[in-house]
Amino acid sequence: MHKIGGILLILLLGFPVILAAQQDDDPSGPAIETDWDDFDYDLYVRGDQTFIISLGTIFPTLFINNGNIINPHNIRSVGGSGSLVYNYYFSPKFFIGGELTGMFIHTLRRYTLFVVPLGMRAGTQFIYGRFEFPLALSFGMCWQTYLDNGYYGIYMKANASAYFRITSQWSFGLNSSLGWFPQWTDKKTQRVDGSFANLQLAARYHF
Numbered sequence: 001m002h003k004i005g006g007i008l009l010i011l012l013l014g015f016p017v018i019l020a021a022q023q024d025d026d027p028s029g030p031a032i033e034t035d036w037d038d039f040d041y042d043l044y045v046r047g048d049q050t051f052i053i054s055l056g057t058i059f060p061t062l063f064i065n066n067g068n069i070i071n072p073h074n075i076r077s078v079g080g081s082g083s084l085v086y087n088y089y090f091s092p093k094f095f096i097g098g099e100l101t102g103m104f105i106h107t108l109r110r111y112t113l114f115v116v117p118l119g120m121r122a123g124t125q126f127i128y129g130r131f132e133f134p135l136a137l138s139f140g141m142c143w144q145t146y147l148d149n150g151y152y153g154i155y156m157k158a159n160a161s162a163y164f165r166i167t168s169q170w171s172f173g174l175n176s177s178l179g180w181f182p183q184w185t186d187k188k189t190q191r192v193d194g195s196f197a198n199l200q201l202a203a204r205y206h207f
Contacts, residue, residue: 043127043165044092049207052085054175056200058103061178064193075113079105081198083175085121087134096122099138103196107146115181115196117142117155130165132173142181156180163204175200 058079063070080103087097103115119140126133142155156179163173177198184191 044089044125046090048089050085050087050089050095050204051207052083052087052175052202052204054081054083054085054200054202056081056175056198058105059197059199060105061195061197063195066191070192074107074109076106076108079103079113079196081200083200087121087123092127093124094122095125095134095136096120099140101198103198105196111147114145115142116144117157117179117181119155119157121159123159132163132165132171134161134163135159136161138177138179144181144183151183151185153182153184155182161202163202169206171204171206173202173204175202 058081059077060073060075063073063075081101083099083101085097085099087095089095097120099117099119099121101115101117103117105113105115107113117138117140119138119142121136121138123134123136125135136159138155138157138159140155142153144151144153157177158179159175159177161173161175163171165171175198178195179198180193180195182191182193
């Protein structure tokens with residue numbers, strides 16, 4: 001009887017160890033999950049927000065005066081830009097926000113054109129692993145100054161970005177955009193539709 005009791009005691013004490021070992025070896029058993037094992041649309045829910053700071057360059061692309069392409073134009077090939085962007089997510093696929101951008105570029109005579117767009121934006125995004133690809137459209141008001149001349153008008157911009165999610169709070173990547181900046185004055189000879197391409201390095205904070 002003592003032997004039988006001892007064997008039963010050993011089996012009872014060893015059973016949890018044997019069961020745990022079987023669960024570890026069984027791929028169908030429960031697995032420990034971390035926040036970063038799987039990147040999916042669940043990363044974004046209603047109320048999530050992002051703040052983006054970007055620095056980069058701008059390139060003149062196309063200038064049209066009353067239907068005629070201005071070629072050559074009076075703008076040098078490369079300028080500088082910086083922007084601050086805020087996004088609010090209603091779902092993983094839809095966000096709205098606002099943006100403030102500052103741009104400068106020199107003319108061939110070494111004068112400087114300053115452009116400051118301030119507007120609203122709306123967009124969507126696609127997620128693949130740790131890579132995220134937001135697309136957005138922007139619209140708003142724009143201030144332009146050149147020497148003693150100033151202009152206040154509208155602007156529109158198409159944006160495409162690519163980010164790599166480093167942590168749950170930070171991602172880094174590239175922003176690109178193509179913007180339309182019209183100058184519609186009272187004089188028909190001075191009505192110009194200008195466009196600039198923008199390429200920036202960006203840091204995005206998630207909260």
